[in-house]
Every structure is written in C-alpha cells, then in structure tokens.
Amino acid sequence: MTNIGFGIDVGGSGIKGARVDLDSGEFIGDRIKILTPQPATPDAVADTIKEILSRAEWDGPVGITLPSVVREQRALSAANIDDAWIGTDLQALFAQHLGAEREVAVLNDADAAGLAEAQFGNPKAREGAVILLTLGTGIGSAYLIDGTLCPNTELGHLIVDGKEAEHLASSAAKDREELSYTKWAKRVTKVLREYERLFWPSLFIVGGGISRKADKWVPKLNIDTPVVPAELRNRAGIVGAAMAAQQQLRP
Template identity: 60%
Template sequence: MSVAELSGHAVGIDIGGSGIKGAPVDLSSGDFAQDRVREPTPQPSTPGAVADVVAALSARWPDGPLGVTFPAVVKDGVALTAANVDDAWIGTDAAELLRTLTGRSVHVVNDADAAGVAEARYGAAKDVRGVVLMATLGTGIGTALLHDGVLVPNTELGHLVVDGHDAETKASDAARTREDLSWKEWAKRLQRYFESLEALLQPDLFVVGGGVSKKADKYLPLLDLATPVVPAQLLNTAGIVGAAALAAEAELAGGPTGPSPG
C-alpha cells in the first residue's frame, strides 16, 4: 500500500501509560487534520476505564476508520501482554471492546509497530525497499520490522539477548540515564545491539526513534555499521499517524482488524 493510494482522513489514538492522545490524520500527507487532544490515562488503567476515554476521544471525530495503538503484543485485536497498563488487559479483545463502545471499525496495533508504519509511509523510511528495522529507544526498546513496506508485527526485538543481557536493560535510553552513561559509552552498547540485529536480519535501513532521537547527532555518528542508520522524522506524532494509516489500509482490505496489506 503506497501513500498515493490512501486519501481522506482516518483517526488515530495512541494509548500510553500516562496519556491517551488522538487526532484525525490527513492520509495523503500524514499530517494532523486537526489539533491533537490528550487525556490522562485512568488509574487504574483497566480495560473498561481506558476504553471509555478512547470512545470519548473518538467521538470528537466521528468520520473515518479508527486506529488505536496499545503498549502490548496484539494479535487479531487481542492484547497478549500489557506494558505500563493494567494486567487486566492481558487476554482482552481490545478491538471488539472498542468496536462495541464506539460503533465503528477499529484496528488495534502495537505502539512500536504503528510508529514504524508511520515512518515507512511518511517519514524516514518512505519509499525504502527491502528490510527496515525501527528501534524506539525509550523506557525500553520497541521495534518494528517491515519488508517492502509490509509490517511483520510484534517482533519485540528489544528483548534480544546481547552479551548475556536483555538488550533493553543495557541499551535503552532509560539505561543510559540510569547509569549516567556518556554518549560515547552508550553508543558502544548501541553498536553491539545493532550489530546483533544486522547479523540476524541483514536490514537495508535502521530507523532510530524515541525522544532521544532528537539528539541523534550525539550518538549516531559514533556507530560503525554496514547498514545505514537514520533518526525518525515523525517523533511523537508517529503512533497516531501509523495507527490511522493501518486502520485505513485494513478497511480497504475488507477487515477492521486484519493485517496491513503493505
């Protein structure tokens, strides 16, 4: 699916541990069609409480398909894990719950996957063929894997074991902050992580996301990789934009929660 084939608007909502953000997205450009709205994530962040907030947000923009990101492994709309939200989400059919409350088609996707799709459709990986791996460096490491623009969902490569450690415990931005690492020290850990990904995947492009991507000039030039590595472009809009694009693609493919056709 190319950007040229997408038109009109879709709504994206990004569920996080502290905030739930949404906006309608112009699918031809990837820009917000109206200002983003943010509401605090309910505490406790149970399925019913969070779904009520999502439904209220989506009612602001009643037209077009609805895409929702979730901090979990999501298969066929069902949350199989839960990160930074209540464990009651595990096993919940999030797509069905939200369809029931909103009365519209809903596509639910892992938050890192949504960001990767946004970069592939509108950002740093636009028009890149072959294998693209996006790594979001934050509290942990989220990853999104795409081949010729088609998402391979739920890769969870932040948990790759590198030098005997779960990668995100050593190479995330949280690890850099927690251990007070210099950019050079952190870059050495990123080097090992991305080298391991290269050996497994032979990618054509790495995209580095997360808030720390704003400071990419501090550490990306210190990496020595065979694969080009670039900072993400969409930053904190990526989840909303990617969710909206995937929802539109799923609707075109004929299923509210089906996989992206690419």
C-alpha cells in the first residue's frame, strides 16, 4: 500500500489527525485527537499539530484544515480559533514548526469535506453544481463544479430573512432556541431556497453531527433540489486534507 497520506483537521475543541488510504478514503490505524489549546493561537495550534505528527511517526507531506478562509495560503478569518490567525502566512508558520522541508497544504475545513465527499461519497457529488453544507456551530460550505472545488464560498454568512444564514439555521441555532426538527427544517428550507435561487445546484449534501439524524429532518425540507446526508461524516475533514496534500492543492 503506497498511496497513503496524512490529514489534520483543526477544530475549535479538538485537533484530529490520521493516516488516510487515498484509494479508498479510509483511515489507516487510529485517529489521534488532542484538545485544541486555549487560546488557539497560531503557534499553539502548530505545536499541537507537530505533536500529532510525532505520535503518528509521520514525516511526509501533510494537509491541514482550518476554520478560516484561506487564500494564497494566508488565513483571512478565524472561527472558533484565536483572532491572531487573521493575516497569518500559513506556509511560513508551518515551515517554522514542522520543518521547512515538509510539504504542507492548508485549506478551509468545509472545502476539505467537500473534496472528500466528491471523491469518496455520493457519486452524484461529481456531477454538475453541488453544494456541501456542514451544519454545526455555524454553516460551512463547499461549492463543487463537476467535482472541482471553488474555494472559500462562506455561504453561511449570506443574509436570509435579515440574518446571517448560520444564525438562522445552524444546528447550534436549533439547540440554542430549543427548536423541534419541524420548526428547524422550516428555517433550513428558507436558507436552501435562497441558495437554490442564486446557484441552481443539482444536489445539496448536508454534513455536521446533525446529519446523523438526517431521517428526522431532511424529509421535512420543502425545496426542489435533492438533499442527501454526507457519507464520510467526521472523516471528511481529515480525508480532504490528505487529498489536498497529495494534489498539492493550496488555495
């Protein structure tokens, strides 16, 4: 087995990494998880990533996801990590902590999930315009055209009914306002209808922890576009990161 990569998914509460079989999208061995340092500054997170790579005894290329807009390998936003990330030169940061000789690819976490789902999830994710949404603390998004990523869409910040979409319809909003699945699905419908109006996708893929209960709310959505739950679930970020490193994808 030679087509092996390594991906790391940085979240607000945990940083996770694993070897990935890039032919199947499956993990090789156990996933390693370390709690995200607080505050989650660039140096502290980079040191945690170094610790994961050390534990895994991995010295090859590595892909890293961040809850940030990433353009030209510079972080332009910071969600659930320290604001010190904004403006950080990511290649310089990780060269300092992981070694200048190591190849590193950094991308947005939802974009990584979209790459993984298109490659290893529903085959229809590679056909036409597809929007993947991760419903959690906010709404992350990945926009794919025939399986090719258009990075940094940030559709969760689109204004719907006078609010940012993620303030209206994230799973955190459901929990915060103690909404039933029926009431929450009405809000998700409003958001998806706006995405339909603007992008005319052929498919929505919904991820995030709440996708595990897709049977409780996806049938309640009232839109024209098919909606399917993500298939890779919590593997998607790590798998997409490893793919980015393999493909030398650096938004």
